[in-house]
Amino acid sequence: MAEYEWQRVAREIEQDIESGRIPPGGALPSIIRLAEMYGVADRTVRRALRDLRERGLIETLPHKGSFVTDADG
Template sequence: MAEYEWQRIARAIEEEIRSGRIPPGGALSSITRLAGTHGVADRTIRRALRDLRERGLIETLPHKGSYVVDTPPPADKPEGEGTAD
């Protein structure tokens, strides 16, 4: 299945968070800067950030920006992995 640009960007930001390049409590770049870095429209970045918020990886403070939560949830397990009952 094809991946949307916002999904690719959300995945890239998640990788930065999980690797520690953006630490807990660390600020993400501004929407404008992220859009320029990834070569996409602001609305694409906003959609990627919404996905990260919904998954509990970041929080966005009005007029302040987006920050990594103190304790990000564990990464999703790839399909097929898990415990057998």
């Protein structure tokens, strides 16, 4: 089954989190920056971030951005 673009973006961000490239508590780039990095629309990034939030990998704080959750705490 083909992978949607949002799934690819979510998978790549998840790999960055798992590898420690983005550490616990670390901030993700802005939605606009992520869209530029992955060559997708901002709504695609928003969908990917929603998936990561639903799986408990990140949290999004209004007017602050998205951050990797601390798996230990």
